[in-house]
Amino acid sequence: MRKPMIAGNWKLNKTIAEAKELSGDLAKCLANFTEVDIVIAPVFTALSAVAETIKDTPIKLAAQNCYPEETGAFTGEVSPLMLKDVGCEYVIIGHSERRQLLEESDAFINQKIIKTLEAGLKPIFCIGETLQERENGEMLDVLTTQIKGGLANLSATHMAELVIAYEPVWAIGTGQTATDEQAQEAHSFIRGLLQGMFTKEVALATRILYGGSVKPGNVDGLMAQDDIDGALVGGASLKADDFIRLVRFEKA
Numbered sequence: 347m348r349k350p351m352i353a354g355n356w357k358l359n360k361t362i363a364e365a366k367e368l369s370g371d372l373a374k375c376l377a378n379f380t381e382v383d384i385v386i387a388p389v390f391t392a393l394s395a396v397a398e399t400i401k402d403t404p405i406k407l408a409a410q411n412c413y414p415e416e417t418g419a420f421t422g423e424v425s426p427l428m429l430k431d432v433g434c435e436y437v438i439i440g441h442s443e444r445r446q447l448l449e450e451s452d453a454f455i456n457q458k459i460i461k462t463l464e465a466g467l468k469p470i471f472c473i474g475e476t477l478q479e480r481e482n483g484e485m486l487d488v489l490t491t492q493i494k495g496g497l498a499n500l501s502a503t504h505m506a507e508l509v510i511a512y513e514p515v516w517a518i519g520t521g522q523t524a525t526d527e528q529a530q531e532a533h534s535f536i537r538g539l540l541q542g543m544f545t546k547e548v549a550l551a552t553r554i555l556y557g558g559s560v561k562p563g564n565v566d567g568l569m570a571q572d573d574i575d576g577a578l579v580g581g582a583s584l585k586a587d588d589f590i591r592l593v594r595f596e597k598a
């Protein structure tokens with residue numbers, strides 16, 4: 347059985363005081379909620395304060411990025427080791443905003459995934475096609491390239507620690523969600539790719555989250571799909587009430 351996960355990607359939002367307030371509200375309302383894995387990913391500067399606020403609750407801490415080296419002359423970067431030190435359990439890797447704005451390649455993303463796993467942290471590995479790629483009929487090729495490149499040289503043991511997030515770029519922050527069927531189709535395709543690259547067991551055990559304008563109004567339908575195991579949420583994770591409603595999605 348795959349345990350559902352709802353992960354909030356706060357992106358470039360919230361001062362330390364604001365992050366403490368939001369995580370404090372979540373900590374209060376979700377203190378005993380263990381049916382779903384709950385993850386929040388604040389900005390680097392708020393990680394330490396949020397780690398303190400959610401201590402002794404089931405809420406887990408994630409970073410939004412990392413650099414694939416432990417220490418050294420890499421000005422401005424943060425390593426998985428340091429993220430573990432501050433209390434992170436997860437790291438979001440390969441988000442489409444980084445792929446697009448910072449031109450992160452599949453090979454670089456693969457290095458980050460490997461270093462994150464080596465540090466004992468769990469990657470939330472993001473993939474997804476752009477609108478143009480979908481319209482050109484390239485969606486399946488794009489997903490295949492991203493999965494094969496991002497997960498190169500990983501073992502089945504590694505895969506037990508990793509979560510995939512399918513986020514069609516055209517649905518991120520646009521209010522335009524993939525339909526339940528579109529999302530299910532992509533998730534089922536991704537699971538098939540995992541079976542080809544690893545084993546059937548790995549494919550069946552790997553959690554695949556959907557991301558892209560997930561809101562209280564559409565979460566229940568998405569979560570009712572066979573191959574959708576959770577959500578990676580941007581906008582709706584910034585308001586406590588909305589995020590709590592997502593975590594408490596209604597089961598079909």
Ligand code: PGA
Binds near residue numbers: 355
């Ligand atoms: P959104 O962002 O929920 O605001 O569309 C999702 C994401 O980018 O992870």
